[in-house]
Amino acid sequence: MSSMKLWGGRFAEGPSEIFEQFSNSLRFDKRLIGADIRGSQAFAKALNRVGILTGEECAQLIEAFDGISRDSQEAGFYQDADDEDVHTLVIRKLKHRVGGLADKIHTGRSRNEQVSLDIRLWLRDEIDLARELVRDLMAALVDLAVKYKDAVIPGYTHMRRAQAVLWPHYLLSYFEMFARDDERLADARRRVNVMPLGSGALAGSGFPFDREAIARDLEFDGITRNSMDVSGDRDFALDFLYASSTTLLHLSRLAEDWILYSSEEWGWLELGDQVTSGSSLMPQKKNPDSLELIRGKCGRVFGSFSSLYVTMKGLPMTYNRDMQEDKEPIFDAADQLSGCLKMARNVVETTRLNVARPALAAEESWVVATDLAEALARNGTAFHQGHKIVGRLVLESVQQGKKPSDWTAEELVAFAPEFTAEMIRYMKPEEGMRTRRVVGGTAPESVERALEAAALRLAELRK
Numbered sequence: 152m153s154s155m156k157l158w159g160g161r162f163a164e165g166p167s168e169i170f171e172q173f174s175n176s177l178r179f180d181k182r183l184i185g186a187d188i189r190g191s192q193a194f195a196k197a198l199n200r201v202g203i204l205t206g207e208e209c210a211q212l213i214e215a216f217d218g219i220s221r222d223s224q225e226a227g228f229y230q231d232a233d234d235e236d237v238h239t240l241v242i243r244k245l246k247h248r249v250g251g252l253a254d255k256i257h258t259g260r261s262r263n264e265q266v267s268l269d270i271r272l273w274l275r276d277e278i279d280l281a282r283e284l285v286r287d288l289m290a291a292l293v294d295l296a297v298k299y300k301d302a303v304i305p306g307y308t309h310m311r312r313a314q315a316v317l318w319p320h321y322l323l324s325y326f327e328m329f330a331r332d333d334e335r336l337a338d339a340r341r342r343v344n345v346m347p348l349g350s351g352a353l354a355g356s357g358f359p360f361d362r363e364a365i366a367r368d369l370e371f372d373g374i375t376r377n378s379m380d381v382s383g384d385r386d387f388a389l390d391f392l393y394a395s396s397t398t399l400l401h402l403s404r405l406a407e408d409w410i411l412y413s414s415e416e417w418g419w420l421e422l423g424d425q426v427t428s429g430s431s432l433m434p435q436k437k438n439p440d441s442l443e444l445i446r447g448k449c450g451r452v453f454g455s456f457s458s459l460y461v462t463m464k465g466l467p468m469t470y471n472r473d474m475q476e477d478k479e480p481i482f483d484a485a486d487q488l489s490g491c492l493k494m495a496r497n498v499v500e501t502t503r504l505n506v507a508r509p510a511l512a513a514e515e516s517w518v519v520a521t522d523l524a525e526a527l528a529r530n531g532t533a534f535h536q537g538h539k540i541v542g543r544l545v546l547e548s549v550q551q552g553k554k555p556s557d558w559t560a561e562e563l564v565a566f567a568p569e570f571t572a573e574m575i576r577y578m579k580p581e582e583g584m585r586t587r588r589v590v591g592g593t594a595p596e597s598v599e600r601a602l603e604a605a606a607l608r609l610a611e612l613r614k
């Protein structure tokens with residue numbers, strides 16, 4: 152290898168082949184080529200404004216960059232490219248097109264700020280895409296909630312049946328998680344969307360660039376405030392990785408729930424044939440691979456987050472080559488994030504609820520126990536006393552193999568004088584559910600309002 156370098160004058164000998172290969176980042180940072188070109192075009196305009204490029208030269212460079220952009224879509228563009236990184240490659244291609252004029256493009260610019268700019272431009276688009284996909288998933292959850300509006304399921308704590316809730320209430324809990332993910336992505340975007348050019352390598356550029364004008368050209372919200380910070384900062388990428396990780400965390404919990412709920416043991420959900428696979432050996436199998444992969448990829452995205460987190464830890468100010476290790480985690484996390492969001496939506500859209508199964512699970516268990524204890528408290532029994540009475544009722548029922556529906560009003564009153572005959576209605580899970588009318592509760596009216604609010608929020612987000 153003896154490729155063109157953006158440096159080299161100071162060296163009597165060239166780099167070893169081992170070092171060249173070891174330090175090369177083109178094979179992955181070529182994903183930044185669109186951003187690199189766009190940023191370089193804006194930079195050419197900035198060079199024109201400070202008099203380094205004439206208007207004509209600037210126009211010539213911008214056109215040449217457009218040409219490189221078109222070429223980069225062609226097969227073979229990267230064939231034989233042995234450039235150190237994408238920034239070097241773009242300048243070499245520029246030289247092919249405009250000759251010596253290309254030597255002016257890097258005036259007062261450093262790759263340290265360029266790489267920050269490129270990642271910001273790239274991430275901005277990825278975040279916008281991810282936010283759209285999050286909202287698509289939220290919409291699919293609302294659709295699935297509305298489809299089985301009255302379905303009752305036992306909610307769990309400690310993986311034990313706890314209290315009855317409406318199916319839409321359960322789905323809306325995920326809606327809330329994804330709504331927060333959308334906010335976190337928006338928050339990351341705010342810190343991504345700041346323009347770093349003009350920072351130079353670390354000390355600020357020696358040319359009086361109108362940095363605000365560059366920011367406007369590239370549709371940034373504003374400019375960075377400290378050149379050393381720009382050179383050493385990857386917080387914005389970590390913000391994205393954190394937002395991605397939390398989104399994947401939520402996706403993996405949904406995946407886990409549904410892997411269980413669609414198993415033979417639960418039998419609540421029927422996953423679509425479209426998102427399940429068979430076994431090469433066992434003909435009867437219908438496996439939830441799509442959900443298992445979502446759960447698996449979550450770990451991978453956490454890995455990307457911790458990878459860059461650890462890379463940045465303890466780095467001396469400002470730029471250090473360690474930071475080149477930022478790109479693969481960012482790229483991979485973005486790919487897994489969008490892939491998992493699309494997959495999850497596809498699963499949600501193709502899943503059916505067997506309403507009778509979770510309803511039976513609720514009826515056969517003692518999810519009504521809290522409802523009974525609260526009915527006693529409403530009638531004047533101190534809650535701890537009521538709790539004890541119902542606890543004994545459950546114990547006796549379990550010993551006798553009795554379900555809530557096996558009790559009659561007479562037996563209930565005979566069991567403890569604190570019970571009234573009309574409290575027998577709480578043996579049906581639906582009755583207790585109706586008492587949970589607080590905002591955020593699972594009573595049908597509350598859930599109805601929550602569904603309406605969710606639809607409104609989605610419409611607002613999509614504006």
Ligand code: ARG
Binds near residue numbers: 180262470472
């Ligand atoms: N490929 C490098 C990276 O991604 C570009 C910056 C190089 N800067 C330097 N001082 N060597 O970090």
